[in-house]
Amino acid sequence: MARRLPRKDVVIIGLGWTGSILALELSRTGLDVVAIERGPWRDTATDFNIGTAADELRYAVRHDIFLRPKQETLTMRNNSSQTALPIRKWGSFLPGNGVGGAGVHWNGQTWRFLPDDFRIRSHMIERYGAGILPESNHIQDWPISYEELEPYYDKFEYVAGISGKAGNIKGEIQTGGNPFEGARARDYPTPPMTQGHAQDLFGRAATGLGLHPFPRPSANISVAYTNPYGCSMAPCTYCGFCERFGCANYSKASPQTCVLPALIREPTFEARTECEVTKVNLSNDGKMATGVTYVDADGQLWEQPADLVLVCAYSLFNVRLLLLSGIGKPYDHAKDEGVVGRNYAYQTGSGSTAYFEDAKFNPFAAAGSLGVALDDFNSDNFDHGAQGFVGGASITSAHTNGRPILYHPTPPGTPSWGGAWKIAVRDTYQRVTNVSAQGSVMSYRNNYLDLDPTYKDPLGRPLLRMTFDYQDNERRMANWMAERCDEIAKAMGAKATQVNRLTGPWSVVPYQSTHNTGGAIMGRDPKTSVLNRYLQSWDVANVFVMGASAFPQNAGYNPTGTVGALTFWACEAILKYLKSPGSLVQP
Amino acid sequence: MRFATKGARPRRIVRLLWAIAIASVMMPAVAPADSDNYVEIARGKALATIGDCVACHTAPGGTPFAGGLALQTPFGAIMTPNITADNTTGIGSWSADDFARALHDGRRPGGTYLYPAFPYPYYSRVTRADTDAIYAYLHSLPAVVNRVNRNTLPFPFNIRLSMIGWNALFFTPGGFAPDSGRSGEFNRGAYLVEGLGHCGACHTPLNAFGANKADQYLQGNQIDHWTAPNITNDRQAGLGKWSVDDTVQYLKTGQTRTSIASGPMKDVVENSTSKMPDADLRAIAVYLKERGAEGPRPPAALLSSDARVRMGEAIFVDTCAACHKRSGEGVVHLFPRLAGNVIATQDDPASLIRIILTGGRGAATDATPTAPAMPSLGYRLGDEQVAAVVTYVRNSWGNAASPVSAEMVKALRERVSAARE
Helix, strand or coil, X not given: CCEECCCEEEEEECCCHHHHHHHHHHHCCCCCEEEECCCCCCCHHHHCCCCCCCCXXXXXXXXXXXXXXXXXXXXXXXXXXXXXXXXXXXXXXXXECCCCCHHHHCCCECCCCCHHHHHHHHHHHHHHCHHHCCCCECXXXXXXXXXXXXXXXXXXXXXXXXXXXXXXXXXXECCCCCCCCCCECCCCCECCCCCCHHHHHHHHHHHXXXXXXXXXXXXXXXXXXXXCCCCEECCCCCECCCXXXXXXXXXXXXXXXXXXXXXXXXXXXXXXXXXXXXXXXXXXXXXXXXXXXXXXXXXXXXXXXXXXXXECCCHXXXXXXXXXXXXXXXXXXXXXXXXXXXXXXXXXEEEEEEECCCCCCCCCCECCCCCEEECCCCCCCCCCXXXXXXXXXXXXXXXXXXXXXXXXXXXXXXXXXXXXXXXXXXXXXXXXXXXXXXXXXXXXXXXXXXXXXXXXXXXXXXXXXXXXXXXXXXXXXXXXXXXXXXXXXXXXXXXXXXXXXXXXXXXXXXXXXXXCECCCCECCCCCCCCECCCCEECCCCCEEECCHHHCCCXXXXXXXXXXXXXXXXXXXXXXXXXXXXXXXXXX | CCCCCCCHHHHHHHHHHHHHHHHHHHHHHCCCCCCCCHHHHHHHHHHHHHHCHHXXXXXXXXXXXXXXXXXXXXXXXXXXXXXXXXXXXXXXXXXXXXXXXXXXHCECCCCCECCCCCCHHHHCCCCHHHHHHHHHHHHHCCCXXXXXXXXXXXXXXXXXXXXXXXXXXXXXXXXXCCCCCCCHHHHHHHHHHHHHCCCHHHHCCECCCCCECHXXXXXCEEECCEEECCCCCCCCCCCCCCCHHHHHHHHHHCECCCCECCCHHHHHHHHCHHHCCHHHHHHHHHHHHHCCCCCCCCCCCCCCCXXXXXXXXXXXXXXXXXXXXXXXXXXXXXXXXXXXXXXXXXXXXXXXXXHHXXXXXXXXXXCCCCCCEECCCCCCCXXXXXXXXXXXXXXXXXXXXXXXXXXXXXXXXXXXXXXXX
């Protein structure tokens, strides 16, 4: 039996990027805000000590700051004819856990999606005709335009101190930036990072091929910076311990560096860590949330009544919580009806590995979002008519790390152990680099999330079931991109290259990307979306759902920049809602 | 106890009656604060903030002002009293006169002597109007029952009458006398520093009797194994290189470009100075700037070829330079600049040694909330290595200060470890 606690104005589920930003903005208006977080409190000073933060075995191999699969995992299958099985060790993606969420362990690439990405369905039909859209697709326009979101991208970038070079300020193309990007009001808050040798070669080669390379926008920042909340960051030391690690140098934007120091000073804010929300409670008619039920570390159940419930967990777990709480109609694949779990999407990875005769790439002098990219093949920046696929990719030369345990590339044909392997590692370490394509994934009837009929978590609740595979459209796109990467790699002067294509069914084993999107998408029509354009539930007006779960399909970029922008966009709407409660959009 | 026996009840009633009787006898003697006098109470709150009363009168994790913190003195630990308005365990039964007497004369209502761990030699300068306002504020707070053992000092220091002699030697009672030759701002600063702010209690060296050495006022002292630096206007040893604005910024935000408050000063900034009006901070800064400069002359810097300096430089490059930079310039708001840093070149190197051994956390204020941390390196740097890197920092980038020996590091490491256990 849950014990009932005194009412709060706002309950926030999950204290990562979105939860911490909303907590700060709302508690500053005087609202009583409680954030309930499944994992532990984490703080730069006490948890990411410079002497112990760079522990590859602890963090990268043993997944110290990630969710434990025994706490909660997913079942997965490639298609609905299969029986899904639980993921017992994280591989393809790594869900975060604890205060800061995935914002602790990310690499830090902070992109804006392109204007065309927000109206991709209309745009593709207008330019190429409806025949270009793949079979069984669920591709939808976003219910918001790039222009509407621009001020909120700006807000997030200035909170996070992002290092980059603008390519388009108020419609004027800027030399050295991305000429394809949407117009921005002003440049990035900090200048681009210092690039390495591989990026110099890539930049020259790409320019020679008539392409448009630019430094990628980075949350590993280049110079000291203090954000509008008064939180300070230090210049990145290029130590190469970003993804899977907390930053000990105050250099990587995260809730810890950018939001929490200000948030914890707010007298009306409270965090309850190691407490897991088990469901959002609804009124008898199911139209309003009355609060949440959660279980603390001792197994005690608590009911936290609140006027407003903000679902701010990781995208996959947002979807699961909505399904477990009965908010929105679950997606039924057989009938192609319902919305919660619909439009799950992911990311493609392909490219070319380039071996050089005598180069010194010093991959250990790196950062998670150090790199040079180009957008000539992203979104609809090129003619899709001849290719017959939808979507695109950002193509990049990057070294995120050269760490001793997991980074030892060897040429094809090298034995996987023994003397010959050691020699190959020694000879290859400094002489290999990659040109990679991170591609979009469209949404389809066949890719979705629902509750597993068999497997349950330790509290007896069904696990989330993921049904996903790359569809023909994505395979063709990714493999075409791999060829483009290979052309650039050869132009860089590589003596040998190896093209990495997207082959075989999607596998949960090798790490690919923690860019899981969709499942609780925003849209204009309640029949095909869970949330309206303000990230407000169509069904329960005092529930808002943040995160990449709102993306109708995924673009050829990392999601965090757009997640951050949507949070600030939704925050304004939430303040409007508080003045005059009710649905902010009439369907 | 699971349940009370029948026999226990009458005795409890008797005790209760006694308490009521005592309370009613004492009631007329108490002049209760007028709980509606918000102006006076708000002024008292601001004054209590300047005095940082909460810092000593609050146990770790305890209710503010309810006492119970063990103050470590050279003579033993003294438990700070409860100064909430509880009648039996706090100062609820005190009159405003009683309160003023404690602050001005170091005496409790019955005449008992207080120890100067309670800095009445400073509070003696506080005006009666100000002590009354603080009294009103403390009486406006909820009364908290918290009985504190006030007799923890060992013999012979437990004999409070011994304070008669101490007072005769080291205590000059009397109010604050402004210097008519100085500005009003200077005099306001003097009133705050010499009175309620009791800055000298930490920043002035102590003699063998635990009294401030009057002739070395504000010239620095060691407190809880941290250096409370020289805050005279001396260019080498003190704040001579700091502008008035630097000092104001430090007190307001906890940092300047070269320094971030840590150790005991972190608490002072967080609880007290960051909440003070800017005009008072400026007055303090003007007073410290204008009142004079005294401190030891620094030695010539050690040569960069000195073996200790070379060893220290190697450790610095490996362990420190990523944050503090090879040039010693640090990173604004996060990693203090060591070049030209007066804390680094204090005659007493305790703070520098200690922060390497144990680490530390900077002050968090509304203006600068990040509170960066220096990691503890004591677990992987030996005494000789710490001595070398401290010696290097004290003698590089224009810094000049005495070298530090491995024995000094060893001694401080032992004292810090002992204090923690």
